[in-house]
C-alpha cells in the first residue's frame with residue numbers, strides 16, 4: 001500500500017498557522033494590516049480577554065465581493081501580487097495570502113464585508129477552516145472581521161499563551177508599531193468594553209502624544225526634537241528626546257518604509273550621538289522613520305520578522321548619528337525656541353559656521369544664560385556637594401585590587417578589627433584572610449534586598465501614609481503591567497489604588513522609603529518589571545525588591561558612623577552570598593595577606 005498523500009487543506013493551514021499566528025498579537029497585526037491595505041481611514045479594534053475569546057477589527061476600507069470574501073480564506077489567496085517580480089515593488093503590508101487561511105484554521109471566524117459598488121454585502125462564518133454559513137447581508141461598506149476563541153482547537157498553543165496582562169501588552173505593542181506609521185488613519189482600541197486608545201487622525205507628533213502623553217497636553221512631545229536629513233542613500237526623519245528629558249523609560253522606535261523594525265546597530269548610532277550627555281542608565285526616546293529604495297533593504301519575507309538588513313549599514317549608521325547630533329546640537333544652541341510647534345525647525349538657526357554638530361558649543365549665540373549648577377537629571381532635591389555622587393550611583397568604581405578569578409569565597413571571612421571608611425565610599429574591614437574592601441552603597445543594596453524580598457514573600461511590608469496622594473499616569477501597556485504587580489506592591493507597603501482609567505493614586509509608601517520619591521519609585525519598579533517580564537512572580541518580586549533596595553541604600557559620599565559601618569558589615573557578612581549585587585555588580589574585593597606580603 002502507498003502511504004504518501006497530500007495533507008488535507010485544514011491540516012496544512014493549521015501547520016502554517018503555527019508560523020504566522022503565534023499569539024493574539026500576531027493575529028491582530030495581520031487583520032489591521034489587511035484593513036490598511038484595503039485603504040481604510042478608520043479602524044476599530046475590539047478585544048476581549050486579551051484576544052483569547054475575541055479579536056475584532058472593523059474597517060471602512062474597500063471591502064470584498066462575495067466570491068473574493070470566500071476566496072480570501074484559501075491558502076495563497078491574495079489580491080496583492082501575482083508574479084514574482086511584484087514582490088520587489090510591493091506597496092502593501094501583506095502579500096503572502098496566508099494570514100486569513102491561517103487564522104480561520106485555528107479559530108472561529110465571522111466576517112461581513114461590502115464594496116461600495118455592491119447593494120448588499122456578504123456575511124460568512126468559518127470554523128476551523130470549514131465554511132459553515134454564508135449569506136448576503138446588509139452592512140456598511142468595509143469589512144468587519146471577528147476572530148473568536150483563538151486556538152480553540154489547538155490546546156498546545158492555548159497553553160503557551162501568557163497571562164492576560166502580558167498578552168494585552170503584546171497586543172498593544174504590536175498596535176503601537178502599526179499606528180505610529182499611519183497617523184492619518186483613525187484608530188480605536190477597546191479592551192473588555194474599555195476604550196484604551198482613541199487616536200484621531202493627525203500627524204506623527206500628535207499620534208505620539210496621543211499614545212504616550214498620558215492624557216496631558218504636550219507632556220511627551222514637548223520633550224522631543226525634530227530631526228530630518230536627506231541623502232542620496234536614505235532619508236531619515238523623526239524625533240529624538242532632549243538630552244535632559246531622557247529617562248529610564250524610553251520609547252524607542254525605528255520604522256523603515258512604513259514598517260516597524262528592530263535594529264540594534266542603528267540603536268547604537270543613536271546612543272553614540274548622545275554619549276556623554278546622559279548619566280548611567282538613562283536612555284533617549286526616539287521615533288525614527290527611514291525612507292530608502294526598496295532594493296537597498298532585504299525584502300522582509302518572513303511575516304513575523306522585525307529585523308531588517310540594509311545594504312549599506314555603516315554609511316547609514318554615520319548619517320543617523322550625525323543627524324541626531326545635529327538635532328541635539330541645534331536644540332541646545334537655541335533653548336528658547338519652542339520646538340513643539342511644527343515647522344519652526346525650518347527657520348535658519350544662528351549657529352557658528354561649521355560647528356552645527358557640536359552640542360553645547362555656545363559660540364555665536366548671544367544672550368544665553370548658563371546656570372553652571374543646573375542639573376537636569378535631579379528631579380527631587382537640589383544637588384548638594386554632599387550627595388552629588390548619588391546622581392551617578394553606577395559610575396565605574398576604581399580598579400579592583402584583585403580580579404574576580406583570584407577571589408576566594410568570602411563566606412567564611414571573620415573580621416579581626418574595626419571597619420574604617422575610606423574615600424567616602426568604601427569600608428575597609430580587616431579580616432583573617434586580608435583586608436576586605438567593601439563598596440558601601442552596593443553592600444547596603446545587598447542587605448536591603450534580602451530583607452525586602454523576605455518581607456514581600458511574607459507580606460509584612462509596613463506602610464507610611466503620604467501627606468498628599470500622588471497620581472501616577474500610565475499608558476495602557478503600563479496599566480496592564482501594573483495590574484499584575486499590584487498585590488505585591490501592596491504586600492511590600494505601598495498603598496495604591498486605581499484612580500482613573502489611565503492612572504493610579506499612591507497614598508502610602510513602604511516605611512523605609514523617603515516619601516519624596518514615591519512616583520519615581522513606582523515608575524522605576526514598573527519599568528524594571530516590564531523589562532524582565534510579568535510572567536513569573538518570583539522574577540518581578542525580585543525586581544521590586546531590587547528597585548526599592550537601590551533607592552533605600554546609603555549613597556556614595558555619605559559619611560558613616562562607626563556603629564553604622566559595624567552594623568552594615570555584620571549584616572553583609574551574615575548573608576549567604578555577597579560578592580555581587582543581585583544585578584551582578586561587584587560588592588567587595590579582598591587584598592589578601594599573601595598579596596600584601598608579595599608587594600611589601
Ligand code: ADP
Nearest residue numbers: 034038072078079094095096097098099100143
Ligand atoms: P495577504 O494580505 O497576504 O494578501 P491575507 O490572507 O491577509 O493575505 O488576505 C487575503 C486577501 O483577502 C487579501 O489579499 C485581500 O484581497 C483580502 N482582504 C483581507 N482582509 C481584507 C479587508 N479588511 N478588506 C478588504 N480585503 C481584505
Ligand code: MG
Nearest residue numbers: 030034094099
Ligand atoms: Mg494580509
